[in-house]
Amino acid sequence: MRAMIRKEFRELARDRRTVGLLVGMPLLLLVIFGYAANFYVDSVETAVVGPQASQLADTLPDVFDVTTTAPSDGQDAARDLLRDDEVDVAFVTGDATTLALVDGSNLFAAQSAVAAIKASGADLDLEVLYNPDLTTAWVMVPAIIGLILTFIGTIITSIGLVREREAGTLEQLAVMPIAPSTVILGKITPYFLLAALDMVIVTVLGMVLFDVPFNGSVLTFALGAAIFLFVVLGIGVFISTISKTAGQAIQSAFFVLLPQILLSGMIFPLEAMAAGVRWIGYLLPLTYFTKISQGVMLRGAPLSSLWVSFAVLTVMAVVIFTAATLRFRRDLAPERRSTGAAAESGDDTPGDDTPGDDTSSNDTSSNDNSSNDNSSNDNSNDDNPNDDAARTTGDVA
Amino acid sequence: MSRATGPVVEARGVSRRFGTFTAVDDVTMHVEPGEVVGLLGANGAGKTTLMRMLLGLLPTSAGAARMLGGPPNRARRKRLGYVPQNLGLYTDMTLTENLEFVAGSYGTPVPALPDEIAGYARTLVGAMPLGAQRQAAFCAALSHAPEAVLLDEPTSGVDALARARLWDTIREQSDAGVGVLVTTHYMQEAQQCDRLLLMSHGRLVAQGSEADVVGDTRACAVRTDDWAAAFSALNAARLPVILDGRAVRVADVDLDDVRATLARAGLEADVEAVPATIEERMLVLARAAG
Numbered sequence: 001m002r003a004m005i006r007k008e009f010r011e012l013a014r015d016r017r018t019v020g021l022l023v024g025m026p027l028l029l030l031v032i033f034g035y036a037a038n039f040y041v042d043s044v045e046t047a048v049v050g051p052q053a054s055q056l057a058d059t060l061p062d063v064f065d066v067t068t069t070a071p072s073d074g075q076d077a078a079r080d081l082l083r084d085d086e087v088d089v090a091f092v093t094g095d096a097t098t099l100a101l102v103d104g105s106n107l108f109a110a111q112s113a114v115a116a117i118k119a120s121g122a123d124l125d126l127e128v129l130y131n132p133d134l135t136t137a138w139v140m141v142p143a144i145i146g147l148i149l150t151f152i153g154t155i156i157t158s159i160g161l162v163r164e165r166e167a168g169t170l171e172q173l174a175v176m177p178i179a180p181s182t183v184i185l186g187k188i189t190p191y192f193l194l195a196a197l198d199m200v201i202v203t204v205l206g207m208v209l210f211d212v213p214f215n216g217s218v219l220t221f222a223l224g225a226a227i228f229l230f231v232v233l234g235i236g237v238f239i240s241t242i243s244k245t246a247g248q249a250i251q252s253a254f255f256v257l258l259p260q261i262l263l264s265g266m267i268f269p270l271e272a273m274a275a276g277v278r279w280i281g282y283l284l285p286l287t288y289f290t291k292i293s294q295g296v297m298l299r300g301a302p303l304s305s306l307w308v309s310f311a312v313l314t315v316m317a318v319v320i321f322t323a324a325t326l327r328f329r330r331d332l333a334p335e336r337r338s339t340g341a342a343a344e345s346g347d348d349t350p351g352d353d354t355p356g357d358d359t360s361s362n363d364t365s366s367n368d369n370s371s372n373d374n375s376s377n378d379n380s381n382d383d384n385p386n387d388d389a390a391r392t393t394g395d396v397a
Numbered sequence: 398m399s400r401a402t403g404p405v406v407e408a409r410g411v412s413r414r415f416g417t418f419t420a421v422d423d424v425t426m427h428v429e430p431g432e433v434v435g436l437l438g439a440n441g442a443g444k445t446t447l448m449r450m451l452l453g454l455l456p457t458s459a460g461a462a463r464m465l466g467g468p469p470n471r472a473r474r475k476r477l478g479y480v481p482q483n484l485g486l487y488t489d490m491t492l493t494e495n496l497e498f499v500a501g502s503y504g505t506p507v508p509a510l511p512d513e514i515a516g517y518a519r520t521l522v523g524a525m526p527l528g529a530q531r532q533a534a535f536c537a538a539l540s541h542a543p544e545a546v547l548l549d550e551p552t553s554g555v556d557a558l559a560r561a562r563l564w565d566t567i568r569e570q571s572d573a574g575v576g577v578l579v580t581t582h583y584m585q586e587a588q589q590c591d592r593l594l595l596m597s598h599g600r601l602v603a604q605g606s607e608a609d610v611v612g613d614t615r616a617c618a619v620r621t622d623d624w625a626a627a628f629s630a631l632n633a634a635r636l637p638v639i640l641d642g643r644a645v646r647v648a649d650v651d652l653d654d655v656r657a658t659l660a661r662a663g664l665e666a667d668v669e670a671v672p673a674t675i676e677e678r679m680l681v682l683a684r685a686a687g
Contacts (some may be wrong), residue, residue: 121406168484176502
């Protein structure tokens with residue numbers, strides 16, 4: 001049994017991805033749950049409008065972080081601020097009783113705000129907009145839509161691409177007279193369509209089962225989803241270029257998926273996270289898609305008020321998709337690279353363009369390319385036992 | 398479409414290094430139209446790496462790989478057929494679906510199935526016997542009437558009958574003017590080639606007919622009743638011994654050395670010098686460099 005245990009450790013140590021999972025995952029979870037797992041929002045962005053705005057702003061409890069004070073504005077302006085997600089709470093002064101407007105689409109901030117208003121005992125009218133009953137499902141369903149798109153885009157797409165590599169058909173595709181861009185587009189179009197179909201199903205089911213409203217423009221929503229899909233499909237293509245097997249692709253996709261679930265604001269509110277963790281959330285595409293889907297579905301927010309999220313996702317889509325397809329292209333059209341490399345014999349860096357697998361530098365030991373690559377290439381001849389069963393070759397030391 | 402008149406594939410001083418390891422070292426070779434060229438060599442000799450460079454699947458570190466009169470590119474690859482060792486078929490699709498995909502990609506009609514595999518039209522390729530899979534891969538690779546065909550170990554793992562059929566197909570192609578480059582381990586197959594190239598440790602060490610490749614390498618044929626003991630004794634002496642059926646042969650070693658080794662082991666045997674086979678030549682080369 002000791003031999004077995006030692007063998008297992010040796011294999012594990014060689015598999016950097018699994019070591020990463022073993023070491024990185026506990027750290028990630030610890031950090032996330034330590035710093036990010038907090039449902040209580042202790043600082044709610046607040047606007048105060050109307051004639052007595054300044055006076056009221058001074059008397060509000062600490063939880064209300066007044067970012068906008070506009071004595072000349074009225075209720076309509078306050079509602080716009082909420083719809084555009086500029087603030088989570090708006091107090092409208094001027095009438096006999098002050099009106100408190102709360103953005104219910106930002107669930108945890110809204111809960112904090114409502115609790116604080118009720119605790120203060122102040123005499124004011126309270127109106128929760130967009131999600132009057134503060135139903136969790138209403139904010140969850142738009143986020144889940146993004147999660148499903150992420151799932152299909154990263155895991156399913158990367159498996160689909162890695163399968164070609166595993167089966168050796170990628171090489172056949174490279175030999176065929178198909179343009180690399182055709183291969184890539186032909187590969188991802190089905191996943192794009194399937195993801196879109198899935199999204200429609202989940203959206204409709206969410207509306208039917210949980211009465212989630214769809215207040216905004218379907219077109220805006222579809223545009224956001226399409227851009228987001230390019231981001232996640234790009235991630236999927238990228239994962240496939242750094243994975244040799246479906247198992248590796250799933251492991252890598254897991255690294256991408258888990259932070260998105262925990263840090264995109266889908267489960268834990270971004271506002272409640274420690275600043276050190278929150279910035280990770282702002283790097284994740286799902287964060288921005290969730291803002292768009294919640295904005296459109298619940299608040300009926302127009303494109304103009306969501307432009308920041310659209311812009312960030314567009315940049316991400318262009319960068320990631322381009323990088324991923326360029327990387328993928330290397331496997332399909334090596335002669336493009338060779339034109340320069342072939343002219344000068346000395347510039348062939350070890351670790352680059354290895355036979356049959358351009359990606360080995362990322363997973364297994366990248367420093368022993370010579371032996372490794374040779375085995376992945378010519379040694380595939382090995383497993384043909386010699387022709388005549390009785391013919392044996394002697395010691396070839 | 399004009400057929401190439403020059404070589405269908407050509408390597409001019411081609412090398413390929415992976416880090417410090419040189420997989421292919423300054424190889425110059427070519428295949429003419431209508432010619433079947435066998436590429437021989439032990440495992441790791443660089444056969445597949447050379448073939449991948451000829452196809453443009455792998456950049457060269459030095460030298461130039463050419464196909465159909467120019468550097469490998471998409472337009473030229475359209476006139477070329479390739480059967481990789483792993484066949485490159487989709488095992489989760491049926492034979493017909495695979496051929497439809499290939500035909501669609503080349504913009505050619507779906508080829509008719511050869512009689513031997515016609516019964517598998519609706520079978521998943523993964524469920525077909527290996528021999529039939531190889532025939533299917535041939536069918537796919539030849540469906541667009543290529544001018545050059547590159548076959549990497551085309552008959553490994555198939556039975557003798559299926560292998561004979563595949564060679565019929567190869568011959569049909571070369572008779573029609575197609576240039577064929579085929580890597581193989583099997584010596585009977587090497588004998589069916591018009592010309593042989595022998596690689597060892599990345600270098601092209603011999604070429605021409607079987608006799609050219611073997612050169613003046615000799616072998617000792619050992620005839621004895623106790624062939625097992627003779628094999629063990631010679632192997633223990635670290636001589637390049639080969640067991641061919643029950644005949645013991647030693648490549649490129651002095652007759653007296655063999656006799657002395659056998660005598661020390663107390664074995665009586667009749668030892669005779671004979672011309673070496675290609676396999677023995679390969680064994681000698683592998684030992685020389687290893």
